[in-house]
Amino acid sequence: MKLFGSSGTRGVVGESLTPEFVLRVAKAAGTVWNTGRVAIARDTRTTGEMFVNAAESGLASVGVDVDDLGVVPTPAAVRYCENQAVPGVVITASHNPPEFNGVKLVGDDGVELAVEELERIEDHILAEEFDVTEWDAVGSVRSVETANDDYHEDLLANVDREKIAAANLTVALDPGHGAGSLVTPDFLRELGCEVRTVNAQPDGHFPGRQSEPVPENLRDLERLVRATDADVGIAHDGDADRAVFVNERGECISGEASLAALAAAALEPGDATVSAVNVSQRLVDVCEEVGADLELTPIGATNLITRIRELWREGRNVPVAGEGNGGVFYPNYRLVRDGAYIAAKFLELVAERSASELVAPYEDYYNVRINLEYDEEAELTAMLNAAADYAESADATPNTTDGYRLDYGDAWVLVRPSGTEPKVRVYAEGRSEERATELAEDAADALRSAVATL
Known part of the structure; x- marks a missing residue:
């Protein structure tokens, strides 16, 4: 397209x-x-x-x-x-x-x-x-004028309100000045949570932070969690179809770890789940432990939705799916990434044990992402050609579902063009931060060198 x-x-x-x-x-x-x-x-x-x-x-x-x-x-x-x-x-x-x-x-x-x-x-x-x-x-x-109210009521009817309310949770919330500001604060309060907010005024300039809920943009939320002794922090992106979490110590939880925890709670033997080619080993491990099948697609919600529908037609149950950016699907509820619903499902788990304990089994891997911007089509072409050459010469078999993914057992690296921005993204994951950084920088350097020769 x-x-x-x-x-x-x-x-x-x-x-x-x-x-x-x-x-x-x-x-x-x-x-x-x-x-x-x-x-x-x-x-x-x-x-x-x-x-x-x-x-x-x-x-x-x-x-x-x-x-x-x-x-x-x-x-x-x-x-x-x-x-x-x-x-x-x-x-x-x-x-x-x-x-x-x-x-x-x-x-x-x-x-x-x-x-x-x-x-x-x-x-x-x-x-x-x-x-x-x-x-x-x-x-x-x-x-x-009723779409938000109707959505709010639908959320309340589809989560375990009693379980969350009984836990008396304090929640720090950062909607990032986006559309979630109009729904999530009141929704969490009706779940029985004590809610403290930052960046909760709707404002399209995003004055408090950039819209993407990545760790470097969530320092205010981390401080709010610590200042209010909150049980968990929750952040949305601009249209509130994602939820990213901060634990009770004010430390950002990686989206890969929260996805693994949510999947472990939802999957049963024989189920299927769907993620993208940049899937973390965390989710791979969950599927192997549970006995569920993991299906990989190109990156992007449209691709995950297409595969989920195909699995439905095959008669498969897909209770959860998603990517490690906070975008999680609960297809049996609705086939959309829903930040408020994801938040509530996470709160159902936090009602039983702390956020840090919940994700502790999924924190053994480290993730690095490098974004390489380009201004001209020639720069994109040069980087993609360099990625192909890099993958061909690597000591691993490339997975070309979407870009070039190289798996090394203890770590992996993926190079692919963004589907929404003029960037080529380099992802890496390893059992140590040094290993992930080494793989990401090595691949990124190959692309940078190709552009420098233009």
């Missing part, structure tokens, strides 16, 4: 993402969907309203009515689409910086579109084939 990546399409506003482009995406989606009504939602980004207006105009021009949900977490928008049996357009750039925005497309079953349908929409965009209607048949827009 030229326009849609591993999780929709994103770009810097005014450069690779413009109102004109979003207008065309909406016209193409409305044409392909051939439906009378579509939902639109957005996160807190300052450019969100502008792109919502563009998408609404595009949909109206092909005769589609619009339900404008306003600012809601992506899982709230997905729930609305499923409940109302309407497709949806979500204006969000998830964890990207504030100058970015993007578009996610959701089917009328409440699931992000599969690659095949995205390609159909992309074909209409590129060919500019739109079913533009006559003046007297254009669509209309109505505001829907």
Whole structure:
């Protein structure tokens, strides 16, 4: 696909993402969907309203009515689409910086579109084939103000409220000024938690921290956990489809470790789970201990969703799936990454033992990630060619599911281009920080050298 990546399409506003482009995406989606009504939602980004207006105009021009949900977490928008049996357009750039925005497309079953349908929409965009209607048949827009409340009630009905309430937990929460600010604080309070917040005012400038919930952006949350003697800290990204945790000592828990802990609690013998090619050995170990099958896909939510659906068609049970970035699926609840729901499932476990004890079995590995940015296509090509050469000469058999993954038994390294940003990412994991860093830097140096020769 030229326009849609591993999780929709994103770009810097005014450069690779413009109102004109979003207008065309909406016209193409409305044409392909051939439906009378579509939902639109957005996160807190300052450019969100502008792109919502563009998408609404595009949909109206092909005769589609619009339900404008306003600012809601992506899982709230997905729930609305499923409940109302309407497709949806979500204006969000998830964890990207504030100058970015993007578009996610959701089917009328409440699931992000599969690659095949995205390609159909992309074909209409590129060919500019739109079913533009006559003046007297254009669509209309109505505001829907209940999506967050309905989502909130749905969350409460699907988690163990009594177990969490009985534990009398104190929770430190950092929604990162994103859409989760409008739901997660009250949701956790209704679960019986004492909630302390930081960066909980909706603000698309992200003044308190960058949107991506990685350790270097969560220092305020770590301090809040220590200052309030909280049992756990929880952080979201911009559209609240991810949850990352801090233990009771104010130390960030890696997403790979929390995923392993959540999977260990959910999987049973004979189950299947799905993760991406950058999967941690932690999850591999859990699956071997439980007797569950692990399926690997290219990186990105769209790819995981596609494989989960394939497994369903084979009659397999997939109780949990996800990646080590805080994005976890509970497909039997809803096939979407849901930050508030992930947080509640983690709290169910913290109600029994401390967060540090919970993830202790999964902290024997160290992870390193290096992002190599590029400005021109020639730089990307040079880095990918260098990655291929590096993998070919390595003392390991490359896994080319998505990029180049090299497994060494005690450690692994993966090189792949980002599906959402102009970056090539280098991931590494080892039983020591030195080993992981050595592998990551060695691969990254090969790519840097290739660019330097241009």
